[in-house]
Amino acid sequence: MRVSHLLIPTLREDPGEAEVVSHRLMLRAGLIRKVAAGIYTYLPLGLRVIRKIETIIREEMTRAGAQELLMPIASPAELWRETGRWDYYGKELLRFKDRHERDFCLGPTHEEVITDLIRREVRSYRQLPLNCYQIQTKFRDEIRPRFGLMRGREFIMKDAYSFDVDEEAARVSYQKMYDAYQRIFTRCGLTFRAVEADTGLIGGTSSHEFMVLAETGEETIVYTEEGTYAANVERAEVLPPVRVSDEPQRPLQKVSTPGMKTIVDVTGFLKTTPDRLVKTLLYKTPKEVVAVLVRGDHELNEIKLRSLLDVTDLEMADPETVIACTGAPVGFAGPVGLRGVRIVADQAVAALRNVIVGANEADAHYVDANLDRDFNIDLAGDLRKAEAGDPSPRGDGTLKVARGIETGHVFMLGTKYSVTMKATFLDPQGRERLAVMGCYGIGVGRTAAAAIEQNHDQKGIIWPLPIAPFHVHLLPLGPSPKVVEASQRLYEELTGAAIEVLWDDRDERAGVKFNDADLIGTPYHLVIGEKGLAQGTVEVKERRTGTSTKLPPDQVLTHLRQALEAIRAS
């Protein structure tokens, strides 16, 4: 295609609104334009990338036995009320009324709609297993959309839903999707890792996230070098302490700690280390306030606390509540003598002896407090965040930490939706059974953004070939008729051979064309200049390495074919 015929509004300067590399480069290279917060138009170049990713997804979904359909974006409230998610989903669900005052929403995900379809159409075990997917626009009214396509409110998602006769069959379906995702992200040219994950609002029994590794990723993952374990920190399990302290118990003692409110203050003041201290955090759930005990050097994982308490709403107590419950200002809460609230503790706390805790009065702490003697715990469990250096919860090795971008997520749903929506079928014995479900998402735009995060340099994007908007950027330099003529010939020859060529036919200076080409980031640049032609050569330049090869025009096709094949194969 000719640049002069395409809308490719490249920007010379960084747009002020973009902070993150992929967002900046998508705007600068003319891939997207913002319409409102988290809502974007895909320009021709951006759309080509999206389509390439979609094609890879379609091929792999088909190969995995899934079939494509397309559900509506708007869906009626009744379906969502059936599963309870009309209330549960919160403000992220964009709701509206039609002209008859009926409640509708824009689909943030489609479990309700697909389950409604399947319960109507599937009556027999003979029709299972079934895996349906779509590539469609989703709308989630995110609290804070950011980073361009990385977290939009409106975004393109591939979502698949599997229905099986039982758990075992569902695990097979899940594994097929897991494998398909491995192939999809590999084919997109990404470096990624599948990790165990929390199931969040979607629910279900277990899940894996596919994380594209990037420093700018919003997620933190932990993993072992040995590959025995990888998980989102939100989810990562922590083993119980291997041994309980055998220190003899010393008598409880109250000490004055004027103005010492933080771990750093207290440990500095008492000349000790954070692991000798137990911090007491007060949390509010809709029905109660709880005190949470965590070792001083550990960090509480709120998701674990949420599931231990079996609540979805959880927030740190405000200062007034802290005073009301402990009788002391924030910074001096402790379990000793604490009445009227449940005390839950991380498992590591139980292994400690002679710890420092707040005394529930201003400017005072207890030292040498001991569990069972000085205070009690109502509930204990794994509550802290995993951190680098922790032993792997599975087998050998210690955990390392990395950042990632969640581009895909697969869930074993179990019967969560089939129960509430009565999606049943008859088994061979004529008994009514619940379909066992799975669901599987890929953020298409986010995958494109992740690819840029992983593949760029100072000058711009460096697309992995399989998702590049074009294979070759044809750059004729100068207005010479010979150059124009040679370009035209090469363009036709390459295009005829199914190589996708972006032809910069603008009357622009060499520098402008080079800079735009580097910014747009097609894998190969084909440079045609008067000087080269005089020597009977043109130049093929690899965007990633910058290496260029001079060769006669009639060898370009063969050369590029080989180069493109080589990348495809790698």
Next chain:
RNA sequence: CGGGGCGUAGCGCAGCCCGGUAGCGCACUCGCUUGGGGUGCGAGAGGUCGGCCGUUCAAAUCGGCUCGCCCCGACCA
């Protein structure tokens, strides 16, 4: 929603403290020039200074309200 910041030409910004003619660079149009890493010169076009209300002889500038956007935290493909 809490914290921080920003709205001035298509883009990037200055002007605002200290009220008085709206400015710079890029992009755009025309002419010449140049032609292998964002040519040079000249001439132009383009702005309700986010919106509303107020203070004032006078508001981009001061005050209040409001809308939008960006960044940091709780949600997620």
